[in-house]
Amino acid sequence: MIDAPEMEHLKKLARLSLTEEETAHLQGDLNRILGYFEKISGLDTDGVEEMPRPVALVNVTRSDEPGDLLSSGDVASVAVERQDGFFRVPRTVDQ
Amino acid sequence: MFRAVIGLEVHLQLSTRTKMFSRCRADYFGEEPNTFTDPLTLGLPGTLPTINREAVELALMFGLALGCDVEGFTQFHRKNYFYPDAPKNYQISQYDRPIARDGHLMVGGRRIGIRRAHLEDDAGKLIHPTYADYSLLDLNRAGMPLIEMVTEPDLGTPEEAREFLHLVRAIAQALGVSDANPEEGKMRCDVNVSLHRPGEPFGTKVEVKNLNSFKSVQRSLEYEIARQTRVLEDGGRVTQDTMGWDEGGQRTFVMRTKEEESDYRYFPEPDLPPLVITPEWVERVRAAMPELPAAKERRLALAGLREADAFTVAYDVELSRFLDEAMTHGADAQKLANWLLGDVTGWLSERGTPLERSRLTPAHLAALVRLVDGAAITGKMAKDLLPEVMEGADPEVLVRERGLAVVTDTAEIEAAVARVVEANPAVVANIRAGNAKAVNALFGQVMRELGGKAKPELVRDLLGARVAVDG
Numbered sequence: 406m407i408d409a410p411e412m413e414h415l416k417k418l419a420r421l422s423l424t425e426e427e428t429a430h431l432q433g434d435l436n437r438i439l440g441y442f443e444k445i446s447g448l449d450t451d452g453v454e455e456m457p458r459p460v461a462l463v464n465v466t467r468s469d470e471p472g473d474l475l476s477s478g479d480v481a482s483v484a485v486e487r488q489d490g491f492f493r494v495p496r497t498v499d500q
Numbered sequence: 501m502f503r504a505v506i507g508l509e510v511h512l513q514l515s516t517r518t519k520m521f522s523r524c525r526a527d528y529f530g531e532e533p534n535t536f537t538d539p540l541t542l543g544l545p546g547t548l549p550t551i552n553r554e555a556v557e558l559a560l561m562f563g564l565a566l567g568c569d570v571e572g573f574t575q576f577h578r579k580n581y582f583y584p585d586a587p588k589n590y591q592i593s594q595y596d597r598p599i600a601r602d603g604h605l606m607v608g609g610r611r612i613g614i615r616r617a618h619l620e621d622d623a624g625k626l627i628h629p630t631y632a633d634y635s636l637l638d639l640n641r642a643g644m645p646l647i648e649m650v651t652e653p654d655l656g657t658p659e660e661a662r663e664f665l666h667l668v669r670a671i672a673q674a675l676g677v678s679d680a681n682p683e684e685g686k687m688r689c690d691v692n693v694s695l696h697r698p699g700e701p702f703g704t705k706v707e708v709k710n711l712n713s714f715k716s717v718q719r720s721l722e723y724e725i726a727r728q729t730r731v732l733e734d735g736g737r738v739t740q741d742t743m744g745w746d747e748g749g750q751r752t753f754v755m756r757t758k759e760e761e762s763d764y765r766y767f768p769e770p771d772l773p774p775l776v777i778t779p780e781w782v783e784r785v786r787a788a789m790p791e792l793p794a795a796k797e798r799r800l801a802l803a804g805l806r807e808a809d810a811f812t813v814a815y816d817v818e819l820s821r822f823l824d825e826a827m828t829h830g831a832d833a834q835k836l837a838n839w840l841l842g843d844v845t846g847w848l849s850e851r852g853t854p855l856e857r858s859r860l861t862p863a864h865l866a867a868l869v870r871l872v873d874g875a876a877i878t879g880k881m882a883k884d885l886l887p888e889v890m891e892g893a894d895p896e897v898l899v900r901e902r903g904l905a906v907v908t909d910t911a912e913i914e915a916a917v918a919r920v921v922e923a924n925p926a927v928v929a930n931i932r933a934g935n936a937k938a939v940n941a942l943f944g945q946v947m948r949e950l951g952g953k954a955k956p957e958l959v960r961d962l963l964g965a966r967v968a969v970d971g
Contacts, residue, residue, distance in 0.1 A: 469554035472523030491636035
């Protein structure tokens with residue numbers, strides 16, 4: 406079960422700011438999802454081989470040949486804020 | 501007394517032409533920010549990763565060199581976190597099935613276990629301007645292929661940790677797996693260190709992150725061992741912290757606590773099929789593996805190099821490349837090494853030029869050694885020529901153009917000896933009367949007659965014979 410402190414932790418990890426109402430709603434959703442997986446976990450899977458991917462593909466690789474680079478105009482077009490060719494982002498370390 | 505228990509995590513940037521999961525070019529070093537990106541590097545919606553086969557094979561090669569198991573199933577996982585340096589909002593890494601497992605390296609006769617080595621993509625680079633309320637992000641490095649190697653806690657001292665890193669670098673460079681250059685951020689290191697009394701359980705470990713030189717690895721370990729010793733001796737407890745290293749103050753400091761492993765919500769990367777490393781694939785990689793430093797050391801010792809010189813050369817990728825090529829030009833291995841490790845290294849370090857960027861060629865150094873060996877010039881003459889040879893001159897051309905070649909023509913020397921003996925009857929008489937030292941005066945004159953270019957031993961022999969014969 407996901408309790409209130411766990412919800413606060415998840416909100417922090419996901420960088421989400423939610424109202425009390427939204428938090429309660431999401432907590433209900435998450436607990437229903439968890440309950441569903443608990444049901445699946447109850448199944449007897451002894452002797453069933455692990456299936457890492459639903460599609461049975463392995464060893465799909467590519468050669469080390471370079472492709473095209475994005476132009477600086479294209480890069481600039483996706484930036485919210487820019488400065489001297491850099492993306493400007495929220496400060497990540499203390500002053 | 502407390503004993504230190506040290507483990508290392510080493511990140512190496514792989515030497516590929518493109519990034520780990522996209523065809524974005526990887527040769528961004530020194531370029532303008534955000535000029536080496538593509539839609540995948542920027543984490544744009546709708547992009548899908550593809551696995552760079554070369555990166556996989558470099559990782560296999562490195563794993564084999566560390567004596568790891570590499571065969572079998574391996575897969576990528578998503579490591580989820582929100583931070584501005586990761587535009588995808590996750591890193592593609594490996595979790596439960598790394599590409600290389602359970603290896604070891606021998607360091608000074610001690611076995612250091614390698615727990616695992618796995619592939620992952622790198623994050624972008626953040627810079628933090630002073631007094632700004634923002635950070636600046638360059639994504640040129642984002643998506644670069646990395647191998648992360650984790651040791652067992654088998655290292656006992658800061659010096660041993662440093663020695664281990666030197667060995668890892670030598671192996672990575674010899675294989676061409678990575679430039680392993682800490683100054684360019686191509687080799688980065690985290691250390692784990694705890695103290696305990698022998699026979700008692702391990703103590704609480706502290707992690708020091710983001711060390712970007714071998715020296716700061718050693719210094720931070722020394723600092724932490726001293727700090728933890730003080731805490732324990734005062735009856736305190738070491739807290740399990742993640743520390744940073746303050747290069748200016750030469751001390752560790754507590755970093756803000758990071759997420760727990762479960763917070764990363766690892767799950768198998770759904771956009772990438774897993775890899776099955778077959779025995780045939782392993783053999784192909786093994787067959788293409790360049791010579792490892794340990795094998796190089798043995799080969800150079802067999803070629804006649806002194807033990808210490810074979811070690812120095814074998815564990816330095818530039819020295820060994822140079823010496824190997826010089827040896828193909830038919831010069832004596834030890835004599836080449838003497839020049840290379842002596843006068844050549846001295847000349848280069850005075851000027852701060854690395855060997856690979858100097859104008860000296862292996863062929864020219866070999867020619868210089870051959871000229872001395874064949875007695876065409878003296879050792880002294882060779883040393884005088886070295887500065888020009890270091891600047892790219894061909895010693896054979898220099899000798900020819902300047903008529904520097906040693907006179908080895910016996911008839912020519914005999915003629916000069918005869919002239920000098922005839923012109924100095926008094927000195928000759930003096931010698932014959934038993935004053936052997938008087939011969940030096942004649943020797944000097946003969947050398948002058950021949951412009952100083954005669955082989956001294958030959959002159960002495962012929963002069964001695966002449967003085968004796970005439971008697």
